[in-house]
Amino acid sequence: MRDAEITVCNVAEAMLAWYDRNARDLPWRIPPGDDTPPDPYRVWLSEVMLQQTTVAAVREYFLRFTTRWPTVSDLAAAPDADVMGEWAGLGYYARARNLLKCARVVADRHGGTFPDTYDRLLALPGIGPYTAAAMSAIAFGRPETVLDGNVERVMARLYELHTPLPAAKPVLHAYATALTPRNRPGDYAQAVMDLGATICTPKSPACGICPLRDRCAARLAGNAAQLPKKTPKKPKPTRRGTIYLAQRSDGAWLMERRPDHGLLGGMLGWPGSDWAETAQDAPPLQADWTLLPGEVRHTFTHFHLILTVMTATLPADSAPDSGFFLAPDQFRPSDLPTVMRKAYDLARSK
Structure with a gap:
């Protein structure tokens, strides 16, 4: 032509x-x-x-x-x-x-x-x-x-x-x-x-x-x-982590606001460990944590993520070292980024 x-x-x-x-x-x-x-x-x-x-x-x-x-x-x-x-x-x-x-x-x-x-x-x-x-x-x-x-x-x-x-x-x-x-x-x-x-x-x-x-x-x-042809992409690495869902007896959830910069910056979420090739266990406070069956899987642009989910019920007067408690009437699962909502859905299904 x-x-x-x-x-x-x-x-x-x-x-x-x-x-x-x-x-x-x-x-x-x-x-x-x-x-x-x-x-x-x-x-x-x-x-x-x-x-x-x-x-x-x-x-x-x-x-x-x-x-x-x-x-x-x-x-x-x-x-x-x-x-x-x-x-x-x-x-x-x-x-x-x-x-x-x-x-x-x-x-x-x-x-x-x-x-x-x-x-x-x-x-x-x-x-x-x-x-x-x-x-x-x-x-x-x-x-x-x-x-x-x-x-x-x-x-x-x-x-x-x-x-x-x-x-x-x-x-x-x-x-x-x-x-x-x-x-x-x-x-x-x-x-x-x-x-x-x-x-x-x-x-x-x-x-x-x-x-x-x-x-x-x-x-x-x-x-x-x-067409168009594309240069083959490198395989995505897999990272792992642990996420902690804690609810007080009055229904309030322990939450954190992620830093403005970085992955999920500025978003509401659950406390958790860093995401690395080897998961590190770092509970946000002392509690009787229970390991949920199953895991959360999510894929970001540059890596796959597998999260272990831990849950705990806390006394109504519990105060966290970091993060904050969100009253049940102020908590909307729809405000969570997808990976955090997956953890919530997993907890609710058990």
Whole structure:
């Protein structure tokens, strides 16, 4: 296939026509044909939530956030614990901490209005090149290059690029930049992302109904399903630990707030040992601890985790050396990150 057959004009025209008919109905999106200006707050919030998370998982979180905090200024004024509690279960908790930092900068330094250029957006806390480009294109109609995993896959197949990821990223970015139109860049960006999510999928792409099928070099070569290639990942190590669930006779739970920095930063959780290749036993206080049958298994980005769960019932006047007791009417399992909630569920099942 000659490169001249893949041009910004014919690709954008095909993608926008396809998008006008097939755009996904998403709560943060202005549908094609609707002249309502996009709300930069909703665009930003959705893009942060969607990082390394599926649309299906994000939808309900987005609706809860925007119902409780309908503007960036509302979010900026929210207590940290409330926001972290609403985020619980969505994972990658540094995003929630950066969400609050960014909201407060926008509210305090920009009068509650997001800046409208890539460079100024990039200067905000927690906004990286991808989010700045997506906001510039979708919220402000600027022809910035939006490159997520879906777009990378479409570009790799369209040009039949065999260089494996992540080494291929600069070339894929150049391809995507060359095809980004000045007309409707936000719709175009969302069109390519939708194409990757619904048709040009990682496995078994539906090439027969793809609007770019006649231009796709990988389809013509018969190797679309094998692209993009990826450098093999190293096996994840397994770490172990012990977690302690203690409840006083008045129903209060012994809890801790994890440090702001690091894994699960700022989240509510149970006291426990460090997570290492060899588990270390370190009870938070003296008690008659009982080992629960079973274990908690959870996988983080860089390692697998196996937790042993210990439980104890304490007198009503117990006072911890560290952490704090949370009254039963203030305890919500939904405020716990997933790994902590798994431990709670295990304890409740016994």
